[in-house]
Every structure is written in structure tokens, then in C-alpha cells.
């Protein structure tokens with residue numbers, strides 16, 4: 001195994017991700033950040049210098065378990081202090097499992113400002129369970145013209161100002177605001193590709209080969225659907241776990257998820273083809289993103305002879321559910337324990353606190369303290385976070401189909417303390433928002449673990465649903481969708497000492513409190529590096 005070293009300098013840059021120039025967060029002067037590529041078992045060392053003039057920063061390595069290095073998980077106020085301007089923090093961790101991952105900011109809404117990049121871990125030689133000739137990576141995101149500072153302010157204002165729908169969907173950090181379709185379909189009047197930073201993405205392929213497309217979504221808000229004209233896709237990997245190969249026309253991908261699909265370039269070689277990405281689950285106000293599959297030796301500017309695939313209706317949830325339910329584990333995947341030791345139900349509601357709109361879990365909206373949980377729990381410090389045990393359930397008569405009767409909740413910072421090496425079930429329960437007849441998609445992401453997805457259902461979870469759990473081939477994931485008005489059940493084993501958030505991966509929703517904090521085996525955490533505990537020279541002084 002190798003150690004792979006990277007230097008990241010995080011700073012503001014002028015950039016034109018969708019042909020309109022804005023200020024973004026970049027790494028080493030570019031957007032998106034550099035791709036990290038390693039082999040399973042390697043150690044990654046990222047020396048991260050914060051060159052943002054007046055903001056802290058952290059980076060989370062999404063999907064990496066951080067076994068033995070919980071302080072390198074990159075969550076501000078949870079695993080470490082945010083890194084101060086001009087300071088450097090060294091992330092050192094092992095990538096133990098092959099798969100398609102990414103990294104992103106995990107402080108405030110910095111991910112939405114562009115702080116992200118790809119992290120790809122190759123299987124040891126000859127250990128990939130399927131074959132392909134070559135691969136392409138697609139890191140998907142969504143982009144707003146309003147600054148992240150203004151978005152953040154709007155979310156905590158009265159009246160509330162929602163971020164709204166994104167201006168542009170980006171593929172590998174590139175999109176074309178308001179002109180993607182117009183450009184490629186010949187209605188060129190709207191379209192100005194002003195800059196190579198927003199040049200359309202082209203995937204070059206040779207005829208009659210098999211390609212692996214690694215697709216990851218780090219969107220701030222959008223649930224996406226991806227399809228390729230004339231080509232079926234075989235899904236083989238989800239969130240760094242092999243799945244039973246399944247052939248589909250299009251895939252849904254939620255923020256925080258990744259998939260690998262195989263495509264075979266066996267279509268008419270005189271044409272190029274469209275890859276198209278549209279929005280699901282919210283009334284779209286954003287053009288689909290397009291990329292070109294360029295068959296050799298066609299010119300890459302040769303327009304495909306058929307139209308881009310059309311995304312299903314945004315609210316056709318039966319289509320999304322049909323796709324999601326098809327994803328099951330590949331034979332040979334570790335099986336879940338047959339029973340859990342503890343079941344925790346998590347009611348997802350939109351509420352108000354003093355007139356501010358928030359998201360709450362069992363009526364508590366997460367507000368993290370300034371001192372990181374990991375160090376404070378390890379050293380038994382008092383008064384860092386709420387000592388109150390957060391609730392494990394909600395009232396039996398809660399009507400999930402109606403807006404909350406009592407819409408007021410409260411802020412909290414309590415921790416779900418989980419017994420080490422025990423089996424935990426979480427039942428995520430969706431509900432109606434503050435508005436009548438609205439329930440939204442929430443992709444939930446767990447740090448430090450993969451979990452088995454045991455089942456999904458419509459309406460309210462019933463005790464009898466446990467009997468229907470899939471214990472035969474549940475997929476392992478680190479992010480799972482919670483459908484509107486539905487429930488999702490997951491199971492995992494608390495075998496990774498540390499403090500781990502479990503939260504909605506929609507950036508504004510997390511910012512509005514939609515998450516919880518778990519702790520397991522903190523007594524087994526070995527020496528936390530000083531820089532994760534206290535900051536700067538005064539921090540050093542106080543530590544000594």
C-alpha cells in the first residue's frame with residue numbers, strides 16, 4: 001500500500017462554472033478541486049491550507065469510514081475545530097474500500113460555494129468483480145448565482161428566504177446557464193460559451209467497448225435523473241459497495257450518493273449521443289445538463305442525430321421508487337445481523353423556532369456547539385453540548401399526512417450515545433411540511449459507516465413492517481433516500497469509535513438543523529491530534 005500526498009490550498013476564486021462569472025471556493029486556484037485517486041489500502045495525506053481570508057474551513061471525505069482516525073472526518077464542531085485562516089491541518093486516513101467517492105466542505109454551506117472534488121479508490125489488481133475497458137467520472141452538482149453568504153442569511157431571516165431552484169446543473173464543475181439545450185439543439189441565440197471553464201463535457205469513447213461511468217452527486221439541493229440516448233446502463237456499484245447488476249434506462253441519484261454503471265458502445269458509430277441530467281422531486285426551473293458521448297472518430301462537435309433523453313416528470317415518484325427498490329447487494333456482500341439491539345425512530349419535520357423556519361428530528365433542530373464533540377467527549381468535558389438524551393421516538397398519534405399541529409420545536413445539541421459493537425436500526429419517518437400537501441425528498445447520509453437498507457414504505461411505519469425487512473440482500477450504502485410521506489429503515493453495527501453525524505445531505509436542510517449526532521466507543525479513540533482539539537498558538541500553549 002502507498003501513501004499518497006496532496007497539498008490543498010482553499011481560497012476564493014473568480015470562476016465561470018456556467019459561463020457567468022462569480023466568486024467561488026476553489027482548491028489550488030481551480031474548481032472543482034483536484035481528483036484524489038488511490039488504491040484500496042492506501043493512506044491519503046492531504047495538507048490543507050486555509051487561504052480564505054476570514055472564514056474557517058474543513059473537508060469531509062464522504063464515504064470513507066475513518067476507522068481509527070475519527071478526527072480526520074472533517075466535520076466542523078463534531079470531529080475538529082474549523083481550520084482558521086492561514087492555518088494548515090493535515091488529514092491522514094486510510095481508504096480501505098474500493099469505490100466512487102468524493103470530498104466536500106462540511107462547515108456552514110461551503111459545499112454549495114464549490115468546495116468539492118472527486119475521490120476514487122481502485123480495487124486491488126484483478127479484484128474488480130466486473131470487467132470494463134475504460135472509465136469516465138462524472139461529479140454532479142447544482143449551482144446558484146446568489147452567493148452562499150446571501151443564501152445562508154436568507155435561511156435565517158424573517159421572513160424566510162428560501163434558496164429556490166439552482167440556476168444550473170454542473171457536470172464536473174461545468175454547465176451552461178440557460179442555454180444548454182439551446183446550444184446543442186441549434187437554437188444558438190441564447191447561448192454564449194464565454195469561457196473554457198464552462199465548456200460542455202465530452203466523453204470520448206471507442207466503438208464496441210465497455211465503459212464504467214462513475215457518477216457521484218454532491219448537489220446542494222437537487223435530486224437528479226441521468227440517462228444516455230440509445231444506451232442502457234448496468235448499475236454495478238452504489239456508494240462504494242457492489243450491487244447486483246441491474247439494467248436500467250435511467251438512474252436517479254440523490255445528493256450524497258454515488259453509482260457506477262457500465263455502458264457498451266454498441267450503437268450506430270456514425271452518431272454521437274446525449275447524456276442528459278434533469279431534476280426530480282421539486283418543480284424544476286433549471287435546464288437539464290447535457291454532455292456528449294463522442295464516438296470515435298466522429299467530430300466532437302457533430303450533434304447527435306436524436307434528441308436528448310427526457311427526465312421523467314418531477315413528481316412521478318413511482319418511477320423513482322421502482323429504480324431505488326431495484327438496488328440490492330451483490331451476492332457475497334456481508335449480511336446484516338438478524339436482529340437489532342435498539343430501534344430509534346426519527347421523525348423528520350419542518351417547524352418554527354421563534355418564527356424562524358427550521359427542520360427538526362423528533363422535535364429537536366440540531367445546533368452544534370462551538371467546541372467539537374469528539375475531543376470534549378474523549379476528555380469528559382462538561383457543558384459543551386446538551387446533556388439531555390435526545391428522544392428515540394415520537395407520539396403515536398402524529399399524523400404524517402398533515403402539517404404539524406404544534407409547529408414549534410426547539411434547538412438542541414444532545415448526542416445519541418450508542419453502545420459499542422451493538423446493532424442499531426434507524427427508522428426515518430417523513431411527514432408533511434409546514435405547507436398543506438407538501439412532503440419533500442431527504443437523502444440521509446451517515447458518517448463513519450456503511451448501513452444496510454432494510455426497507456422503504458409509504459405512509460407511517462408500523463411495528464409489523466419489521467417482519468417485511470429485507471434481510472436477504474439489503475444493499476450497503478452510506479446515503480439513502482427518504483421519499484415524501486414515506487419511511488426508510490436502515491441497520492448498522494457500531495464498530496467504529498468516534499462521533500458521527502447522521503443528517504439530511506441537502507445543504508440548506510442540514511443548515512436548518514436536519515441532523516443528529518451519534519457517539520460510539522469514544523473511550524477507544526486513540527490520541528487525537530492536538531490541532532483537532534484547539535487552534536493556533538494560544539491553542540498550542542493551552543494544550544501544553
Ligand SMILES: O=C1O[C@H]([C@@H](O)CO)C(O)=C1O
Pocket residue numbers: 160162433440509
Ligand atoms: O426547507 C425548505 O423551505 C422551502 C419551503 O418549504 C418553504 O419556503 C423548501 O422548499 C424547502 O425545502
